[in-house]
Amino acid sequence: MSADRLAEVSDLFVVAAVLLYLFSMVGFALELAFGRARADAPAARAKVPVTVGGGDTGDADAAVPAGVESPSWAPKAGVAALALGWLGWAANLAAIVTRGLSVDRWPWGNMYEFVVAICFAAVTTFLAIQFRQNARFLGAFVMVTATLGLGFAVKVLYTAAGPVVPALNSYWVAIHVTAAILASGLFILAGVAGILYLVRGDGLSRLPSRADLERVAHRVIVLAFPVWTFAVIAGALWADKAWGRYWGWDPKEVWAFITWVAYAAYLHARVTAGWRGRAATIVQLIAFACLLFNLIGVNIFISGLHSYADVSS
Amino acid sequence: MAVKELEKEQAPRPAGFGALGWARWAWRTLTSMKTALILLFLFALASVPGSLVPQRGVEPDKVARLFQQSPALAEWYDRFQLFDVFTSVWFAAIYLLLFTSLVGCIIPRTATYFREVRRRPPAAPRNLARLPHHAAFAGDLTVEEAARRLRARRFRVDTGDGWVAAEKGYLRETGNLLFHISLLGLLVAVGMGSLYGYRGNVLVVEGDGFANTVANYDRFIPGREVSAESLEPFSFELKDFKATYQVQGDKRGQELDYSAYLRVNDSPTAPARDYELKVNEPLEINGTQTYLIGHGYAPVFKVTDGQGQVAFDGPVPCLIEHKPTLTSGCVVKAPDARPGQLGFLLRFLPTSVPLTDGTYASAFPGELQPEVQVLGAFTGDFGVRSGRPQSVYQLAPPDLMKKLKPLVMGTSVPKPLPVGQSLDLPKGAGKLEFTGVREWITLQVAYDPGRVPALLAAALATVSIAASLTIRRRRVWVRIGGKDGAGEKGTVEVGGLTRTEGSAAGFAEEFDDIVKVLSAGDKDVR
Numbered sequence: 001m002s003a004d005r006l007a008e009v010s011d012l013f014v015v016a017a018v019l020l021y022l023f024s025m026v027g028f029a030l031e032l033a034f035g036r037a038r039a040d041a042p043a044a045r046a047k048v049p050v051t052v053g054g055g056d057t058g059d060a061d062a063a064v065p066a067g068v069e070s071p072s073w074a075p076k077a078g079v080a081a082l083a084l085g086w087l088g089w090a091a092n093l094a095a096i097v098t099r100g101l102s103v104d105r106w107p108w109g110n111m112y113e114f115v116v117a118i119c120f121a122a123v124t125t126f127l128a129i130q131f132r133q134n135a136r137f138l139g140a141f142v143m144v145t146a147t148l149g150l151g152f153a154v155k156v157l158y159t160a161a162g163p164v165v166p167a168l169n170s171y172w173v174a175i176h177v178t179a180a181i182l183a184s185g186l187f188i189l190a191g192v193a194g195i196l197y198l199v200r201g202d203g204l205s206r207l208p209s210r211a212d213l214e215r216v217a218h219r220v221i222v223l224a225f226p227v228w229t230f231a232v233i234a235g236a237l238w239a240d241k242a243w244g245r246y247w248g249w250d251p252k253e254v255w256a257f258i259t260w261v262a263y264a265a266y267l268h269a270r271v272t273a274g275w276r277g278r279a280a281t282i283v284q285l286i287a288f289a290c291l292l293f294n295l296i297g298v299n300i301f302i303s304g305l306h307s308y309a310d311v312s313s
Numbered sequence: 314m315a316v317k318e319l320e321k322e323q324a325p326r327p328a329g330f331g332a333l334g335w336a337r338w339a340w341r342t343l344t345s346m347k348t349a350l351i352l353l354f355l356f357a358l359a360s361v362p363g364s365l366v367p368q369r370g371v372e373p374d375k376v377a378r379l380f381q382q383s384p385a386l387a388e389w390y391d392r393f394q395l396f397d398v399f400t401s402v403w404f405a406a407i408y409l410l411l412f413t414s415l416v417g418c419i420i421p422r423t424a425t426y427f428r429e430v431r432r433r434p435p436a437a438p439r440n441l442a443r444l445p446h447h448a449a450f451a452g453d454l455t456v457e458e459a460a461r462r463l464r465a466r467r468f469r470v471d472t473g474d475g476w477v478a479a480e481k482g483y484l485r486e487t488g489n490l491l492f493h494i495s496l497l498g499l500l501v502a503v504g505m506g507s508l509y510g511y512r513g514n515v516l517v518v519e520g521d522g523f524a525n526t527v528a529n530y531d532r533f534i535p536g537r538e539v540s541a542e543s544l545e546p547f548s549f550e551l552k553d554f555k556a557t558y559q560v561q562g563d564k565r566g567q568e569l570d571y572s573a574y575l576r577v578n579d580s581p582t583a584p585a586r587d588y589e590l591k592v593n594e595p596l597e598i599n600g601t602q603t604y605l606i607g608h609g610y611a612p613v614f615k616v617t618d619g620q621g622q623v624a625f626d627g628p629v630p631c632l633i634e635h636k637p638t639l640t641s642g643c644v645v646k647a648p649d650a651r652p653g654q655l656g657f658l659l660r661f662l663p664t665s666v667p668l669t670d671g672t673y674a675s676a677f678p679g680e681l682q683p684e685v686q687v688l689g690a691f692t693g694d695f696g697v698r699s700g701r702p703q704s705v706y707q708l709a710p711p712d713l714m715k716k717l718k719p720l721v722m723g724t725s726v727p728k729p730l731p732v733g734q735s736l737d738l739p740k741g742a743g744k745l746e747f748t749g750v751r752e753w754i755t756l757q758v759a760y761d762p763g764r765v766p767a768l769l770a771a772a773l774a775t776v777s778i779a780a781s782l783t784i785r786r787r788r789v790w791v792r793i794g795g796k797d798g799a800g801e802k803g804t805v806e807v808g809g810l811t812r813t814e815g816s817a818a819g820f821a822e823e824f825d826d827i828v829k830v831l832s833a834g835d836k837d838v839r
């Protein structure tokens with residue numbers, strides 16, 4: 001296939017991914033809406049029976065029967081949504097791969113490609129969590145985020161396939177940007193959980209329990225923080241090679257630093273008396289806002305070396 | 314360290330008004346978790362203006378423009394050091410407090426850590442069934458065998474009469490401490506770099522050379538401890554420069570790659586060697602790095618004055634006006650011309666094409682049809698000998714500019730000159746000849762002795778934070794032969810807990826595995 005043809009195929013795959021994520025979201029939403037409501041009790045799994053092999057010890061245990069009996073098809077909607085999510089994931093992956101083949105470089109050289117990849121990372125994380133524990137309760141919210149993210153990329157950020165400026169033509173793209181994408185995907189998942197935490201009231205609700213949300217958010221951030229640290233350091237190494245200094249307080253660097261410090265503050269808040277739970281979640285969301293601002297705001301509102309607007313000195 | 318131990322109690326008010334009491338209270342408060350958290354917040358918040366207000370170290374031209382456009386605002390910004398956020402007093406105050414707090418945090422925790430590491434795992438609690446994880450099975454496991462199997466799983470083990478206590482995951486605290494210590498290391502490395510390092514920029518035209526001395530830089534930013542003699546004595550000549558551009562499609566004209574071909578002398582006595590300098594591949598000489606930052610055109614001109622003497626002959630670096638096509642603005646000054654000084658404002662078009670309205674523009678950044686447009690030719694005093702600082706990109710300071718006498722201007726401007734052509738000034742005032750095209754590069758030379766230490770500290774920080782966040786402390790106890798610890802055949806009880814909040818789910822699996830390993834060779838798992 002020619003490069004142009006591949007680029008077109010990639011664009012089609014992105015549209016397919018948007019639609020599949022959308023359908024998947026509907027499925028998850030149906031399961032949530034017609035499934036059982038949950039009390040806001042901490043997931044009490046204190047004693048784990050020694051008998052091994054009990055499969056689904058997921059959220060069903062923590063669920064408290066609500067007044068109305070839920071229809072039996074509700075869980076099936078969730079499973080179907082999961083399948084659709086995987087299909088969307090495959091389309092998203094195909095879009096990235098064909099884009100990469102068409103431009104013959106790592107397919108994250110501009111904002112459009114970057115956001116497509118981040119959505120992919122977020123969905124991958126969500127789907128991967130499914131192997132360890134049932135987190136379908138997050139599905140609808142992850143999928144709506146991915147749909148909006150991809151839609152935003154296509155509508156606002158779209159850039160035709162093409163080469164990048166020489167400074168971006170480096171193996172450091174593979175290292176630094178990949179790590180940033182991975183960490184951002186993970187942080188998005190934590191952000192979704194954090195927002196739900198604040199939206200959810202204390203009592204019985206169709207939304208997942210606060211303890212579950214907290215746990216998912218913390219687990220994901222614990223993975224993402226070292227990856228983000230690595231991404232920032234790899235970026236510094238690259239800047240050292242490309243621009244002659246490893247750290248120059250360029251706006252993008254400033255915000256990467258702010259994001260990093262804010263997530264460190266979250267990790268501290270979780271172990272500081274009086275800051276657990278709600279306050280820590282708010283800190284997490286502030287950090288998440290910094291991440292998003294760095295991703296979108298800095299590229300659009302503030303010019304710097306990273307925006308490649310004018311590299312001449 | 315258990316979570317509870319970490320939360321220092323709110324520091325109690327000092328009992329008396331003794332200086333020592335106050336000092337202790339201040340130290341306690343400074344090193345409390347809550348203060349650390351607030352300082353972290355301040356640290357992040359204080360960086361924000363650094364991205365919104367132009368910074369002197371990053372965009373000095375923007376700072377200068379702000380001073381011109383709104384002097385009052387700029388002065389207020391300057392008063393609060395907002396143009397130098399990251400070297401400002403208040404920013405330093407925040408991070409010095411934070412790192413003092415960090416030291417105050419690390420020291421006692423390191424002491425605790427060494428005590429903990431040497432301590433044996435605590436003896437089994439009386440009732441293992443009360444622990445979060447518990448199992449029991451019948452078997453003939455002995456204390457020695459249980460200890461052996463747990464050791465094989467890299468637990469630290471202590472045994473007693475009928476019981477085994479095991480603990481694992483000390484690396485978590487190791488990682489946490491190393492992480493915080495490496496942050497300190499990073500701060501020191503960065504500080505060292507800014508004291509003993511320097512950075513300089515210079516523009517070099519093809520055919521010219523550069524020797525690394527302070528005087529040769531266009532801009533030089535030394536650290537406080539840098540002396541002129543400490544610069545690495547290398548030099549090089551720019552033999553050639555080559556850039557390639559995208560020829561087709563939407564991104565036509567975009568740079569694909571560029572290289573500067575240097576002939577380098579590592580020291581005055583060293584033999585010359587060739588080096589191809591590229592964007593992501595700096596030239597390193599003894600820790601001093603030379604980077605290729607940008608490039609542009611330097612057309613070569615020859616100015617002959619009214620008396621037939623050559624008043625100027627050489628390349629003129631032009632300022633890029635339009636990056637995608639490398640349309641550039643040039644200034645040629647011939648202060649030695651007689652009877653009057655001569656000056657020219659020119660526009661360089663690397664690939665000149667005529668437009669329908671009769672004007673010319675550059676269609677491509679590559680040098681396919683290089684031509685020079687003469688925008689104006691002047692005579693008069695350009696202020697070159699006034700002793701005032703001069704810009705090579707400016708014909709004359711604004712006040713002198715008004716007094717210049719135009720020789721050629723506006724509508725009388727002829728067609729652009731291709732290479733080899735010349736423009737004769739009216740009334741025999743002289744001649745401008747466009748003799749060739751060279752290219753210039755801008756370089757950044759940087760020496761930073763903190764680079765490698767900073768990298769090591771940062772790498773250590775990443776590894777140790779990963780360890781700290783993914784490893785959990787866990788304890789397992791085994792009691793054999795019932796509560797009295799008779800050590801005979803009978804029931805084996807296993808209990809376990811993790812000392813890290815929020816990791817119960819993961820530990821459950823591991824605990825199951827441990828129970829399986831312990832009960833292996835026994836009949837049933839109850």
Ligand code: HEM
Pocket residue numbers: 261263264267268271319344345346349353411414415416418419489493496778781782
């Ligand atoms: C430069 C500023 C600092 C940064 C970037 C930072 C970052 C971090 C990070 C990312 C963690 C999570 C690692 C883990 O949980 O094991 C952490 C944990 C911790 N930090 Fe800091 N820290 C800083 C300063 C401080 C200070 C000043 C203190 C003491 C007052 C402190 C005390 C702690 C403690 C006790 C933990 C352990 C929390 C736990 O076990 O989960 N940190 N820090």
